[in-house]
Every structure is written in C-alpha cells, then in structure tokens.
Amino acid sequence: MQRASVLTLPTCTSCNRVISPDEKAVRFPCPSCNRITIWRCEICRELSRTYVCSVCGFEGP
Ligand SMILES: [Zn+2]
Ligand SMILES: [Zn+2]
16 A cells, blocks of 8 residues: 655745645736746735745735
8 A cells, every 4th residue: 555645735935834735825926027937825816915926026916
C-alpha cells in the first residue's frame, strides 16, 4: 500500500500561512504581470487584506 505523498501546500500571499486543501482559499494569476499565482487564504479574503506580488510589486485587494 502506498502512503499519501507529502504535498507541497501553497502559502497565502498575504499572511504566509500554509493553506490547507479544504480551505476556501482562492488563487489567481497576478493581475499585473501574470507571472505568478497569488494565493489568498480564507481569513485574508474575509478581512480583505492586501497582497503584494513578489515579481512586479503589484499591490491589490
Ligand atoms: Zn492569508
Ligand atoms: Zn505581478
């Protein structure tokens, strides 16, 4: 029997928290440069925290 492989969990772009797979997190490409995927955890979505793209420095809600 094979053990479940350790997944690399994404981290929230706003708070750097590890996002669990059952969370209602959202991900989308950076609206400015389109080069990285922005992750936002449930909490940051609720609190409307800002994120900063690590590639182009775009700041957004
Ligand atoms: Zn977060
Ligand atoms: Zn960007």
